Amino acid sequence: MIQVTKVVVEPEAEKLVLEVLRSGKLAQGPLVAELESQFAAAHGTAHAVAVNNGTTALLAALDAAGVGPGDEVITSPFTFAATLNAVLTTGASVRFGDIGDDFNLDPSTVAQQITSSTKALLPVHLYGQLADMRSFEALAAEHGLEIIEDAAQAVGASRDGKRAGSWGIGCFSMYATKNVSTGEGGMITTNSDEVANYLRILRNQGMSDRYVYEMIGQNLRLTDLAAALGIPQMNRLDEINERRRWNADQLRVGLDGIEGLLLPPEPPAGSEHVYHQFTIRITDESGVTRDNFVENMRNLGVACGVYYPKVVFDYECYADHPRVFTAPVPLARQAAAQVVSLPVHPHLTSEDLEQICSAARAAVA
Ligand SMILES: *Cc1c(COP(=O)(O)O)cnc(C)c1O
Numbered sequence: 001m002i003q004v005t006k007v008v009v010e011p012e013a014e015k016l017v018l019e020v021l022r023s024g025k026l027a028q029g030p031l032v033a034e035l036e037s038q039f040a041a042a043h044g045t046a047h048a049v050a051v052n053n054g055t056t057a058l059l060a061a062l063d064a065a066g067v068g069p070g071d072e073v074i075t076s077p078f079t080f081a082a083t084l085n086a087v088l089t090t091g092a093s094v095r096f097g098d099i100g101d102d103f104n105l106d107p108s109t110v111a112q113q114i115t116s117s118t119k120a121l122l123p124v125h126l127y128g129q130l131a132d133m134r135s136f137e138a139l140a141a142e143h144g145l146e147i148i149e150d151a152a153q154a155v156g157a158s159r160d161g162k163r164a165g166s167w168g169i170g171c172f173s174m175y176a177t178k179n180v181s182t183g184e185g186g187m188i189t190t191n192s193d194e195v196a197n198y199l200r201i202l203r204n205q206g207m208s209d210r211y212v213y214e215m216i217g218q219n220l221r222l223t224d225l226a227a228a229l230g231i232p233q234m235n236r237l238d239e240i241n242e243r244r245r246w247n248a249d250q251l252r253v254g255l256d257g258i259e260g261l262l263l264p265p266e267p268p269a270g271s272e273h274v275y276h277q278f279t280i281r282i283t284d285e286s287g288v289t290r291d292n293f294v295e296n297m298r299n300l301g302v303a304c305g306v307y308y309p310k311v312v313f314d315y316e317c318y319a320d321h322p323r324v325f326t327a328p329v330p331l332a333r334q335a336a337a338q339v340v341s342l343p344v345h346p347h348l349t350s351e352d353l354e355q356i357c358s359a360a361r362a363a364v365a
Pocket residue numbers: 053054055056079080082083124150152153173174175184185186
């Protein structure tokens with residue numbers, strides 16, 4: 001079975017992990033600092049602050065941006081629940097724009113959601129492709145809003161000459177399935193000295209120095225053990241993402257011309273998509289339902305993913321939530337009904353890619 005994700009721990013990572021184990025210093029230390037430098041360099045930001053996962057990265061970033069009770073945040077309806085959970089945990093309310101063809105929050109649908117309580121825009125760089133950040137930047141400037149990027153799936157991605165996490169406060173995840181993985185882990189990027197300083201204090205029980213408490217803090221620290229897994233991957237980040245792009249190109253060629261199977265739109269010129277997922281749409285013209293397509297693929301030896309089967313607020317726990325302001329989001333609903341993510345990870349062989357394409361051809365027939 002060809003899986004959607006494959007985790008391979010390289011020899012360099014094994015060696016580094018073993019060094020950490022033998023040092024007996026397992027908590028946050030010099031390797032976390034090294035991983036932070038790599039992230040800042042890779043995304044062109046002045047700072048990167050490591051935390052224990054992508055959800056706490058979002059929470060801490062929202063906190064650093066001053067988001068709290070009484071504020072509103074506008075985000076994408078087509079995202080992982082973590083995005084919404086983080087906003088609601090701060091005590092803020094959430095509103096939604098709709099998405100575009102690229103599956104990302106569409107800036108032209110966001111303007112009408114802005115109210116006098118709006119504090120921040122939270123676009124999600126879904127599947128490894130940046131949202132239209134130039135437009136969000138303009139909206140934020142016009143209305144005096146903060147920008148927080150859910151860049152959990154977009155390590156190393158860029159658009160209009162700028163990398164993910166360099167437009168606002170960037171929140172990355174290093175969860176087991178992400179392009180760069182430490183099992184669990186998160187990273188926050190920023191160009192603001194003030195925000196970086198705040199985040200470093202917040203993640204360490206609010207201490208600026210030993211027992212010097214500046215604020216009510218938390219323990220959001222990443223471990224050197226986790227950083228040891230991430231450092232070798234960050235050294236090869238361009239190669240890893242290049243390989244995903246190459247695989248995506250092979251899939252585009254091999255899947256061309258299948259009736260009712262829509263390929264993901266080509267990324268805009270000058271942008272770097274990092275294909276965390278390669279997501280196609282199965283439309284009515286295919287003659288199969290999306291769910292049948294996934295089942296047929298499985299029977300043909302190819303595991304697929306559905307990210308995400310519903311718009312994010314369509315679950316019972318959010319439905320009547322007083323701080324969740326839903327909106328009609330027809331394009332997000334259509335995507336939720338049509339999307340299928342095919343394997344695109346860097347460990348696929350040419351034969352795997354051929355098998356995925358021939359399976360897809362058979363799965364719609
Ligand atoms: C993975 C992910 C997160 C959460 O990251 P964790 O490290 O799992 O907490 C948030 N948003 C999106 C879009 C994600 O894909």
